Every structure is written in C-alpha cells, then in structure tokens.
Amino acid sequence: MRLAVDHVTTYRYAQPVRGVVQSHRLTPSLCDGQRVEAWAVAVSEGVRGGAFRDGAGDWIEAWTVRGPVSEIVVTVRGVVETVDMAGVLRGQRECVPPLAWLRETPATRADAEMVALAQSVSAPDVLGLAHGLAATVAEAIAYAPGATEAQTTAAEAVALGQGVCQDHAHALIALARTRGLPARYVSGYLLAAEAGAAQEAAHAWAELWVEGLGWVGFDAANRCCPDARYIRLGCGFDARDAAPIRGIARGAAGETMTVSVSVQPAASQQQQQQ
Known part of the structure; x- marks a missing residue:
C-alpha cells in the first residue's frame, strides 16, 4: 500500500519569543514493513541542525528558529x-536491549487496579499473553475523543474507563511491564478508514517484546x-x-498549538504519469 502523508503543526505565541529549539522524530522508521518513496520536513524560518540515529533505531533531527x-x-x-x-x-x-524497556514512567505506572487486570489474563504462551493484555485494555478503556488530556496517566484512563489511542498505549505498556x-x-500515522472507527491519522500504539518474534505491535484502540x-x-x-516534536521556546509567552494530519492512499506512479 502507498500512503501519502500531509502533517502540519503550527505554534503561535502570545508575544514574540527570542528563539525556539526543536527535536524531531518525524522520519519513518527504516524497517522491513515500510519504504520511504519521498519525505520532506520543513520548519518556517528554521535552520536544520545535527541529526543522528538513536539506540532504538529512530532518526532524531534538530531544528532552531531565531527570533523574534x-x-x-x-x-x-x-x-x-x-x-x-x-x-x-x-529489520529495525x-x-x-529489550530489558531496558521494562522501566516505568509516571504515565505508565500501574496501580493496584491495573495490576489486578494484568494478573487476570492467562495464556499458554507469551504471544497469547500479549494478545490477551491488549484485549483487556480494549475492554477497560472505551475510545472517547476529548475524554482525557495529554497529561492523563494510564491509571487515570483505566479508572475513567475512557480515552484515546495514547491512553490505550500507556495502559497496555503498564500491564505488559x-x-x-x-x-x-x-x-x-494511520490511514483513516470508515466513519466511526476508533482511530486518528496521527496515531499511537504499543510494541511488546515476544521472545522468538521480537517486537510486536498492538493497537488496543482498534x-x-x-x-x-x-x-x-x-x-x-x-x-x-x-513525541514526534519536542521543543523549548526562549522567552516567556503563552503558546498554542494546532495540528492537521491527513493520511490518504497515494496515487499510483502510473496515474501520476498520465
């Protein structure tokens, strides 16, 4: 499948800032399941800085914008x-080492309710356990856009019983660990499908380590x-x-952010040539 991505993020400041530094994870992974035909990242009035591939195989790129x-x-x-x-x-x-990913964070810390949920899943093998945990999260958290915030933790989303893909991913990570x-x-990113499907074009999911297979992705939201x-x-x-974009603005100013993401089937090369 060929997918075309159009992703625009706009940051606005109440007062001009002296400058902005950003770190991007905006380049698709180099792995067997995907091949980049064309890809471009641009920052208005920005200067591209250093770039490197981190220990997880992700491409990290720095950008700076001089103010005001x-x-x-x-x-x-x-x-x-x-x-x-x-x-x-x-191919990633x-x-x-996989064991490094057992470290919890405040967003993925399991409380007593989540520990009980995790222990309620039984399976004959690790792959079955991973699928069972993903199904448990899907049942525990109903997809409900706007029900949670960016700072909502996995435990809070499970207690609420509602959330978005970020909450499903955090909860599955917590149960798995x-x-x-x-x-x-x-x-x-995720290709938009039929109306009412539990998904967003800018998407998130979890990967669990299954011995013998490696990293396996699970999208509990879908x-x-x-x-x-x-x-x-x-x-x-x-x-x-x-986060695809992380940054710091120099100078005190209120910041607002708007995001527009579109993922569509790309026209075939033959169609483009006609």
Whole structure:
C-alpha cells in the first residue's frame, strides 16, 4: 500500500519569543514493513541542525528558529510504501536491549487496579499473553475523543474507563511491564478508514517484546496489530518520550498549538504519469 502523508503543526505565541529549539522524530522508521518513496520536513524560518540515529533505531533531527518569532509552522509531507507484517517489527536496527524497556514512567505506572487486570489474563504462551493484555485494555478503556488530556496517566484512563489511542498505549505498556514483558510506546500515522472507527491519522500504539518474534505491535484502540495502514515514526518509554516534536521556546509567552494530519492512499506512479 502507498500512503501519502500531509502533517502540519503550527505554534503561535502570545508575544514574540527570542528563539525556539526543536527535536524531531518525524522520519519513518527504516524497517522491513515500510519504504520511504519521498519525505520532506520543513520548519518556517528554521535552520536544520545535527541529526543522528538513536539506540532504538529512530532518526532524531534538530531544528532552531531565531527570533523574534510569533509563529512557527512545521510541515511534513511524503509518500511511504507499506507492507502488512502482522504487527511484527523486522529489520529495525537498534542496540538497546529489550530489558531496558521494562522501566516505568509516571504515565505508565500501574496501580493496584491495573495490576489486578494484568494478573487476570492467562495464556499458554507469551504471544497469547500479549494478545490477551491488549484485549483487556480494549475492554477497560472505551475510545472517547476529548475524554482525557495529554497529561492523563494510564491509571487515570483505566479508572475513567475512557480515552484515546495514547491512553490505550500507556495502559497496555503498564500491564505488559507488570507481567514482565518489555513494552514501549510507538508514534506514527494511520490511514483513516470508515466513519466511526476508533482511530486518528496521527496515531499511537504499543510494541511488546515476544521472545522468538521480537517486537510486536498492538493497537488496543482498534483491537488489531499494525498492518499496511500504519506508518511507524519512532518509539519511547511513553508519549512524551516518543513525541514526534519536542521543543523549548526562549522567552516567556503563552503558546498554542494546532495540528492537521491527513493520511490518504497515494496515487499510483502510473496515474501520476498520465
């Protein structure tokens, strides 16, 4: 499947700031399930800085904007060819050992209710356990846009019984780590489907380590494993760690952010030539 991405993030400041520094995870992962045909990241009035591939195999790029500036626009456009890998991440070059992903964060810390949920799942093997945990999270948290905030923790979302993809991913990570499975948060894109489906074009899911298979993705919000509709950008311990854009503005000023993301089937090369 060929997917076209159009992703625009606009930052506005109540008063001009002296400058902005950003760190981006906005380049699709180099793995067997996806191939980049074209990809471009641009920052209005920005200067591209250093870039490197981190221990998890993600491409990190720095940008700076000199002030005074009152608005910054980050634009991402490209085309990625994807293949359904049944959720299994293959070909990702990383050097961080799986056990490192057992570390919890405030967003993924399990409380007593979540520990009980995790212990309620029984399975004959690790893969079955991973699927069972994902199904449990899907039942525990109903997809409800606007029910939670960016700072909502996994425990709070489970107690509320509602949330979005970020909450499903955080909760699954928490349950998996409770059962001794390394788990991590993944940010990326998802092709929009039929109306009413529990998904967003800017999407998130979890990857769990299954011995013998490696990292396997689970999207509890949509009750499936990532397939050809998904584009993987990067991973981290939680949403904040895996955020596609992180930044600091120099100078005190109120900041607002608007995001527009579109993922559509890309026209075939033959159609483009006609």
